[in-house]
Amino acid sequence: MLFNSLDFAIFLPIVFILYWFVLNKQLKYQNALVVVASYVFYGWWDWRFLSLILFSTLVDYAIGLALSKQQNSRKRKVLLWISIIVNLGFLGFFKYYNFFIDNFVKAFSFFGQDIQPNTLNIILPVGISFYTFQTLSYTIDVYKKQLEPTKDFISFAAFVSFFPQLVAGPIERASHLLPQFYVKRQFNYNKAVDGLRQILWGLFKKVVIADNCANFANTIFDGYESYSGSTLALGAVFFAFQIYGDFSGYSDIAIGTSRLFGFDLKQNFATPYFSRDIAEFWRRWHISLSTWFRDYVYIPLGGSRGSKGNQIRNVFIIFIVSGFWHGANWTFIIWGALNAMYFLPLLLRGKNKINTNVVAENSMLPSVKEFLQMGVTFGLTVIAWVFFRAENVSMALDFLSRMFNMSLFTIPQIRPTSLLLFLIIFIAIEWAGRTYVFAIERLWFKYPKPIRLFIYYVLVMLIFLYGGKTQEFIYFQF
Incomplete structure (x- = not known):
């Protein structure tokens, strides 16, 4: 269901x-x-x-x-x-x-x-x-x-x-x-209302953001040989937001539904695309799986203790096993290994735990340094997502080789204006709510009731207006 x-x-x-x-x-x-x-x-x-x-x-x-x-x-x-x-x-x-x-x-x-x-x-x-x-x-x-x-x-x-x-x-x-x-x-009435609010936000992420990104991501990935590098990059970005909106949207609906019945589930996503390095990304992405592997695999192996050789071994084991958990395909294994390569320099330099707070915690905007860090981290993540999305390793490598050429600096052949506008608004809302469990968690506190009701109405209308054909959640296949 x-x-x-x-x-x-x-x-x-x-x-x-x-x-x-x-x-x-x-x-x-x-x-x-x-x-x-x-x-x-x-x-x-x-x-x-x-x-x-x-x-x-x-x-x-x-x-x-x-x-x-x-x-x-x-x-x-x-x-x-x-x-x-x-x-x-x-x-x-x-x-x-x-x-x-x-x-x-x-x-x-x-x-x-x-x-x-x-x-x-x-x-x-x-x-x-x-x-x-x-x-x-x-x-x-x-x-x-x-x-x-x-x-x-x-x-x-x-x-x-x-x-x-x-x-x-x-x-x-x-x-x-x-x-x-x-x-x-x-x-608890307040808890139930908060659950409904999280369900609404999860549905918006799934139906409006993820499913519409999926339409363009699928088109670009399925016919990637005929598109320019800039279009392929846009397709990879669309997939990044598809998988985030899809999976974090599911988690929001699950957590919100649980609250309706008086249960509290752990937060599973914490605005991972605002991470300043890969270590922070993995503390914020699919938190329940990352901590499971940390506690039941990584730490028993020795974790970050011991020699550098053991540390490198443990990092590769944990990321490759995590990749293999996602599916029986070499693309997932390489995706895991690639993330291990991203993570290793931070671990070996002892900088894998420097970004544990929320970015720009006491500021409306990030610093130039934080903005660049987020951009680099997001870019590396998008490259890794290509392996996650591709049908096989050959396709992923061909996709990336076609993306990283001079046509990367041309105007994309596909320009879905309305979706790009939704993504900008979505990112802005997520940024404003980055210190909360979910982006609109404190909406009831910040604005008067008429404004809150109007925002809820707009979200519901967008779900009905832009909800296309019902699509399964990506992580059902895992």
């Missing part, structure tokens, strides 16, 4: 009414409703994959209980590895089976061996990468004795399948979300 669909517009009020007006005083039934609603929400795509979520839930719930009763370190480690193998096994099979088979064949063909393996027509379950990492965080934290295992199966099932963030995050830690299912929720 898509957030930007009529189905969800009907589904959400029904669940909301049942949750607050029918089951308001019964916590256990509220949690059970969350589970049922989440399974309906997910099963709307393909009910057959509900068995994967249920199986993963049962496995990690049982392992959590077993860990609570087991003190032998060796046996505890065995239990942890069962969880890891089961969860990553499912993920690896559905997402990477054909990738490894195809590359296995190519490797043998290189040495003159012709083999005919069996490939499968595997459908990738929506959101499997997200809920797999979410439930793994529970088992790992219980193993480390950083979290008490739950005996409440309904609450645990609700945590694993929580529908607002089930298919594209944010990836919630059990230590943050699971305890919220244990306590009675009280309806």
Whole structure:
């Protein structure tokens, strides 16, 4: 079920009414409703994959209980590895089976061996990468004795399948979300209104910004051989705003929807395109995934401690694994490796943590230095996004070679005036709200009610007027 669909517009009020007006005083039934609603929400795509979520839930719930009763370190480690193998096994099979088979064949063909393996027509379950990492965080934290295992199966099932963030995050830690299912929720009008405001902003980013950028980005990428370098650069920029508006828009809708039901989810984006270096960008982009890899992969490897060689190794591992998490294609691996190359100079010079505050925090405009830093960082990010968007590595390299020639300094062949105007307004609003959780979070505080209502009306009208054909969110494929 898509957030930007009529189905969800009907589904959400029904669940909301049942949750607050029918089951308001019964916590256990509220949690059970969350589970049922989440399974309906997910099963709307393909009910057959509900068995994967249920199986993963049962496995990690049982392992959590077993860990609570087991003190032998060796046996505890065995239990942890069962969880890891089961969860990553499912993920690896559905997402990477054909990738490894195809590359296995190519490797043998290189040495003159012709083999005919069996490939499968595997459908990738929506959101499997997200809920797999979410439930793994529970088992790992219980193993480390950083979290008490739950005996409440309904609450645990609700945590694993929580529908607002089930298919594209944010990836919630059990230590943050699971305890919220244990306590009675009280309806908070201000919190609900704030949630609706964030949903509205998320829909605007998705429908008006991302989907319209997608139309031009797809046109340019699909026929890139016939366009000038300036047009290709514009297409790459459009994709950068497409993926940001699409993914951060989803996160806004997910977080806002959760607030309607009394839950708080972690912020997943913090105006990443205003970053002054790549390290800051990765602290602000897909925060839930970046911190997951940091805590469960990077730090256990040694992080930034140890020799320079170990530091370089760890950086490349974390970024390449992050790239591979996104998809079974060499383009994602190179995208990750390229970001590692961007990051390494900062780490080796000890400057990867110098930009931890908000840019121009106490100023309306950035300094010239900050403006240039943001421009360079955005430019490097856009180049990396070309690999993320391209169908294969050859296409990405050809795209970039055609972009970086003298035609880069010509007038673009495609000039969507209205979209460029929307992007300028969007960037201005994001800049004004860069210190908030989402750009229009404090709108109620700054302006009188008539102005606020007018702004909401304009956003709604833009969503209806410029919302084209309903498009799936980019990160559903991951």
